Amino acid sequence: MKKSSPALAVLAATAALGLAASPATAGGRHHPPSPSPAPVAGEVTTVAEGLLGPLSFAVGRGGTLDVAQSFTTLLTRITDGGEPEVLATAPEGYSPGSVSRDRGATYYTVATGAGTNDPVANITLLQSVDRDGTIETIADISAYEFAENPDSINTYGFEEALPAECAAQLPEGIPASPYTGLPDSNPAASLPGRFGGTIVADAGMNALIQVSDDGDIATVAVLPPIPVTVPAGIGWPDCAVGLAYNAEPVPTDVERGPDGALYVTSLPGSPEGGPTGSVFRIDPATLEPELVATGFVGATGLAVNDNGDIFVAELFANRISVVPSGSDTPQLFLEANQPAALELRGDALYASVDALAGLPTGPDPEAPPAAEPPAEPAPATGSIIRIELDDNCGGYHHHHGGADRHSGDGVRGDESEE
Template sequence: MNKSFVAAAASAALTLGMGIAPAQAHDRHESSVPTVEETRVIAEGLVSPLRLAVGDGRSIDVAQSFAGTVSRIARDGNIETLDAMEGYFAGSVSRSGRTTYYTMTKGAGAGIPAENESLLKSRDRHGNIRTIANIAAYEQEANPDQETRYGFRDLDQACLALQTNLGPRASYTGQQDSNPIATVPFRDHVLVADAGANAIFRVDRWGNVSTVAVLPAIPVTVTEEIAAAAGMDNCAVGATYYLEPVPTDLELGHRKMLHVSSLPGGPEDPSLGALGSVFTVNPWSGETRQTVTGLVSPTGLAIDQRGNLYVAELFANRISVVPRGASGASVLYEANQPAEVELKDGSTLYATTDVLGPENLPPAGKIIKIEIHKRGH
C-alpha cells in the first residue's frame, strides 16, 4: 500500500507478465490510432531515468532518480550534470524555455514527517540554481487528503478487527507524506503531482504552495483471490477497499486542462487487475474526473495536439495510446520497463526504458526516440 510508484519495484518485477490484460481501445476510435514508423536509442547506461524533458535545440534533461542526479544530454550525446544531491531522489524534471524545473526528495514514505523534505528547484540558462519551495513543509501543514478515508470504509467492526494482516492499512486517513514526481511549468507558476500527498499542488514564483486538487480514492471490490493475496480475512469478500490514487505524471492538454496518470497505492504490479487510470483536472476549480481506466502501472503521460494520450505502462512493458475521446488504450510500442514519455513536434515521442535494471549490474537505463505516424495525415 505504499505511495511511491517506485517503492515496490523489486517485488513487482518478480511478477511481470502475470495477470496483465491486453490494452484495448474502443472500436470506434481504432481508425485514428497512431502507429510507430521508426525507433532508435539516443542515450543508454543511465541510472533509473524515471523522468525526462525535451528542450530547445533537442537537448534532453533527465532525472536519474535513484542517483539523485539531474542531467542534460546534448545533441552530440555528451552528458552534463545539472544538479546532484547525495541521498536524495530526483523525482521530476521539466522545461520552460531555457529554465529547468526539478524536484529532490528524501524521507518520502518513511512515516517520519519531520525527516521528509521535497525541494522544488530551478536551474536557469546561466547555471544558477534556486530552491523555490519545500513542498513537504506545506504537506505537513495542510495534508489535503487528511479527511479522505482509505482502506475499508463500511466494513463492520467485527470483520474489521479480523484484518490483522493489514495493520493500520485496514482503515486510515491520508497521512503527511510528500513525494513530488512530476512538474509542469504553467504561466507564472509550476504545477506539481505529489505521489505522497495524493494531490496536485501549485507553486508560485515566490515559493507559495497551494492545493489544486486531491485525487479521489480508487475503489476495489474484494474478491476471494484478492483476500487471499492480501492476507485478508474472508469476511471482507464482497466489501470495497479504497486504494490511494497516487498521481504519477501530469500534462496540460486542450483548454489547459490537466491530465494526470494515477497508479493506485496498493500492489503496483497487476496482481489486483489493471487499476491504473487517467484523471482530467480543471486547474482553476480543482474539479476532477476519471477519464481513462484499465491501465497497468501508468507512470508517464504525454498528449498531442489532437488529444491522443500516450502512456508508459511500467510493469506491463509497453507504451500505449488512448485516442481522443476513448476510455481505453491500445498498445503502441512494446518496451522493457518504460517509465516516461514526452512528445516533441507532434510526431516524435521520447521515452525512457529499462529504468529498473537488475541489481549488481551496470546501469542500463535508456532514452529512445519513436517516430509516430498519425493516420489520416
C-alpha cells in the same frame, strides 16, 4: 503505517508481484466526440543509454534531454552526440525527479523519506538550475504537505473495520479500518505553464499543487480514492479477499491537453496488483477530477498531443498504450520493456525504458525488493528511446518547456520551443 505506495518508492515492490500484461479496459470520458484513428508508432531509435532510474526527464530544443537518474543523486543533461553533463547533484540520501524545462531553466525536485509520515525525515524540495548553472531552491513541498495535508478529505482502506481475527492476519502496514489521508510527500512529475508557477504531481500527497515563482504553494486538485476489490494471491488473508477497498490514487505524471485541462496518471496504492491504473482529467473550470480511462498496469507516465490522443506508459505491462481522441478505450501503441516516463517533442514521442534496471536494494528491511528481470539478458541500465509518429498525431503537445508558465487554473497557453 505507510500512507500509500508512493510511486517512486514502490515501483519495484509492485513489479516484483509479476503482474501479467492484462488488456486495458474502458473508463469514463469527458463528452467524447467520435474517436479518431489511433496514432501509429514509426521508427524507434535509442537516444540515451547507461541511465539508473530514468523515472522523469524533459526534452529541449534539438532533442537535448535533462534526465533525473532517480537511483543516483544526479540530474544529467544529454545532448545529441555529446557527452553527458551533470546539471545538479541532490544531497546524499535524496533522489532527483519531477523534471521540466522552461525559459532556459530546468526545474526538478529532490526527495527523501517518502512513506515515513515524519516531517523530520520526509523532505521534498522544488529546485531549479539556470543556464549559468545557478541552483535555486524555490519551495519546500513537504512543509506544505505536513501543514495542509490536502488529501485528508479522502477516506481510504476497507469500507468497514475488519474483525479482530481477520485484522491480525493483514500484512504489516495495512490498516484494518478506514483512514483519512496521512501527511506524506513524494513528488513524481512537474509541469511548467503560463503566468508563473509550476504544477507538481505529488505521489505521496495524492494531489496536484501549484508552486509560484516566489515559492507560494496552493492545492490545485486532490485525486479521489480508487475503489478496488481485494484480489487473491497478493499475500492478504482469505478473510479480506473480495472485500471493497478504497486505494490511494498516487498521481505519477501530469500534462496539459489541447482543451486546457490537466491530465494525470494514477498508480493506486495498496492492494497492489492488477490493471487499476487510470488517467484523470482535471476540469479547467471546476478543477474537479474526472475519470478518462482505466485498466492500466502501472500507469507511470503520459503525454497528450494536439489531437487529444493520450499516451500512457504501463511500467508493469511492458507496453505504451494510447487512448485515441474521442475514445475511452486504450489500445496498444508499442511494446517496450519497463517504460516509465513519456514526453512529446516535434513529431516524436520519447520514452524512458528499462526504468527499473539497476534498482538498489540495500539492507533496509522496509525497502522494496528488486524486480525480477523481465528480459534476457537482463538490462543493466535504463535508456531513453525516440519513437517517430505518423501524421495523425497532429504535431507535438507539451514538452515540459515553453515561453509561458501555468497559473494552476488548467488553462493552456501557447508554448514555444526553447
